[in-house]
Amino acid sequence: VDRLVEATQFFQKMVEKRYPHNEISYGVLVNGLCKIGFVSMAFGLLRVMEKSGCMPNAVVYSAIIDGFCKDGLLKEALILFSEMVSKEIPPDVITYTSLIHGLCKYGEQEDALKLFDEMTEREISPNVITFSILVDALCIDGMAKEANRLLQMMVQRGIEPDKITYTMLIDGFCLIGEIDEAVKIFDSMADKGHDPNVITCNVLINGYCKHWRINEAIKLFEEMSHKGLKPTTVTYSTVIGGLCQVGQVVAAQELFNQMEAHGQSPNILTCNILIDGLCKNHCLGEAMRLYHGMESSGLKPDITTYSTLIDGMCRAGKLKAAGKLFSCISEKGLSPNVKTYTIMINGLCKEGMMQEANELFSQMEEQGCTPDSCTFNTIVRGFLQKNETFEAIQLLDEMTKRNFLPE
């Protein structure tokens, strides 16, 4: 994939020299294009393929369908799916699984389930991946118990869950705060021949951290090396976040400084997590130091870095500095997003600077950044606290029009 340009050129050369391509060479290139996000080009290649008399197969279709789904282009994916059906190219389990994944990811669970039934009708058996995707979808919706039942069902149908399935379920139980159930599953994995891997550990560590059980998180973190598992940047970032959450910023900073020596470099996310932790523990100076340190270590602060710092500054009462940093964002080649605007608007509201807040609110729409319900609620609250009822009512009206729920 990292040498796709060369691959494309060679592919073209073969065409010029009249070496015919077969479905596999097309398949390789289509997949490469999809993987680097050039799905429409891959789609074009499918048309070329047809014209050159090489019948596209399910592999080519599935790769593009998957590419469309990953870009959120569900409609295009579904159209391509019906196209292959009408051309009597039978979709297989991977085609269905790609679509089911895409639909679940964008909240279309019902349609995903329809496809799941449809594939059974066509006697295409869902496999462990298909089931796992549904398990994950249930978990994400806070239905880990239902996901667990689905897992039992797959076992009954003779499909063995794998490490990934169990990891999803552990994550699901953590999400609803049932850490002990998550631990039970984690502990039972080895018996089933699926030793937890780094990601499984990361998920459980995250569960502990998010539920304030930092000591258990650290215990598992330390046990990892005994199990022959090397903590990754994600592991470190998770623990750093967990330490900050319980107020142990110094320990978090120490871990941050140690990770490099263990061969794991902090990335932007790691920095952002620590910057946020420092801000929330009233160490704005340290946060700024880290921010400045990022650039010298070759990490470009992203929009989350700026939003985090601006929020920290506002909460520290440094509204002026916050405003200054906000206006720096575009100089850095970044654009504020909804959260950045809302943070800044909230800062202004808290200081009673409603005129400035309102200006920024109009400005964001002009810049093509649509306020969400959180932005609206923030500014409405600001107006109400200053008894500027008229403005508040206007905004509430606007909220109704946009189908947002006022608090």
Place this chain on the structure above:
RNA sequence: CUUAAGAGACAUAGGCGCU
């Protein structure tokens, strides 16, 4: 018998409420 192209899991920022 061997070989080639397609699907799944982890860590960051905002208002209010809940603890």
